Amino acid sequence: MPRSIAFLLYEQLTLLDLVGPYELLARLPETKAYLVAKLPAAVRTDLGIEIFPHLTFSASPQFDVILVPGGPGQQALMEDEETLSFIRRQADTATYIVSVCTGSLVLAAAGLLKGYRATTHWSAMEALGELGAIPVHERVVIDRNRITGAGVSAGIDLALQLVALLDSAECARELQLAVEYYPSPEFNCAGAHAVPSELLNKARSRRQDLISSRIATARRVRARLDEP
Secondary structure, X not given: OOEEEEEEOOOOOOHHHHHHHHHHHOOOOOEEEEEEEOOOOOEEOOOOOEEOOOEEHXXXXXXXXXXXXXXXXXXXXXXXXXXXXXHHXXXXXXXXXXXXXXXXXXXXXXXXXXXXXXXXXXXXXXHHHHOOOEEOOOOEEEEOOXXXXXXOOXXXXXXXXXXXHHOOHHHHHHHHHHOOOOOOOOOOOOOHHHOOHHHHHXXXXXXHHHHHHHHHHHHHHHHHHOOO
């Protein structure tokens, strides 16, 4: 049987969180990739592109891998018990449980990152820690069968590492060649820890409302997770 990989769809996800990994993982030999959503209807990304799912939660089998992308819609998902229950059920048998960007907050809200090293978008690290994960400022973090990627474009790096785990390093190199993924940015801004403080403060101030809201949501969710 081919391995199966589920990519969670939800309103206001960030497109590159999804399609970067999908582009690589859907090319894996003997692999079927599925876009999965709660309802059989299009979801709209944070920039307005609509995507249709292949399967709904109720029609989904148990997948070998489940991947949760990030995006501003992640906050509502953290308190969506139907979605969290679906992720938990999948996690019971999945070989790998994966997130990109703030998708890690959704995994954490489902109780799947407590005590695990994990990463997320630089602006969501505090919220991730509120949910019991151990925040790590790295591009990709692998802790047992949890694999988390940092912000947005890190999903491609994550996918290459996952390809190597599911198949081989040779397969990962072949797929990297296929999509010509050789980062050579014109402007080298190598993460929040490496940029001038003035730039980081400006970026943070523009996101402050969202940062504060995420932390508040994380604290509400943490209170429920801590209930006996």
